[in-house]
Amino acid sequence: MADLHGVFPYLVSPIDAQGHIKTDVLGRLSDDLIKAGVHGLTPLGSTGEFAYLNREQRETVVRTTIEAANKRVPVIAGVASTSTADAVAQAKTYQKLGADGILAICEAYFPLKDSQVEAYFRAIADAVDIPVVLYTNPNFQRSDLTLDVIARLSEHPRIRYIKDASTNTGRLLSIMNRAPAMKVFSASAHIPAAVMLIGGVGWMAGPANIVPRQSVKLYELCRAEKWPEAMTLQRELWRINEAFARFNLAACIKAGLQIQGYDVGDPVPPQAALSSDDRKTVEAILAALP
Secondary structure: OOOOOEEEEEOOOOEOOOOOEOHHHHHHHHHHHHHOOOOOEEOOOHHHOHHHOOHHHHHHHHHHHHHHHOOOOOEEEEEEEOOHHHHHHHHHHHHHHOOOEEEEEEOOOOOOOHHHHHHHHHHHHHHOOOOEEEEEOOOOOOOOOOHHHHHHHOOOOOEEEEEEOOOOHHHHHHHHHHOOOOEEEEOOOOOHHHHHHOOOOEEEEHHHHOOHHHHHHHHHHHHOOOHHHHHHHHHHHHHHHHHHHHOOHHHHHHHHHHHOOOOOOOOOOOOOOOOHHHHHHHHHHHHHOO
16 A cells, blocks of 8 residues: 655635536646645545535546546545445445545534444445545534544554644644554644644645645655744745635635636535635735745
8 A cells, every 4th residue: 555645635626607527627736736746636625625516526526636646646535424335335436436545534414422433434444445544623523533433443454544634733642642553644724844743744735735836845844854944934834724714615725726727616505705805815825925
């Protein structure tokens, strides 16, 4: 299995008003991100609006990303459902399409017990032969992964990574201590350079769509342990993360990409595009970045 590390943009899902995925735009974006040096691509993460797309749209996004990547970098496809059977079916489909790994997300309407959350992720990992990245985001998920569940799941031969989108760096240290075999990816909710300092292997996040070159540079500075230079760049890039947290996730990144010339369309309703004033805020932040 591939060793996953580095910058993995959570790709947006370009879509038109009729609900058709703009495969040409997604293919171009994927190619440009790879040329900018990213280490992998993650379709159907949070920024990819997985919760708003139907089965056909999701499969089109994953297939298009895999074809565009053409094995140059690993593609880690997002799998999310309230149903274990449906999540397993998605994972099997994406592996068949050529995905190099699965980003496993647990959606829930009714609260779930720890044993049920664990069974959900274990079923996905049992169903595929490729690495599985656990995704935990307590800001949006009704049933989160506890440290006990993470530790038990880390013993599964295919569950080797976790992307934690909480804002608790102490939790990341606890994960590293409790599950030493589990490699940790950061999110934009954390300061990626700080997560790299404590032992992270990279980050999966939406802002890397619009600042891929700078994100890769930050990662390389961290890997080289050039911490003063890394923190200088981190502080400059953090303005993007602040905007990302302030506005709707997909709306902010899609606006940034539109400013950069990518016709990615608007977020899927009932989400809304940024207002003209908010869009100007994003444009000013982008213009000021190195």
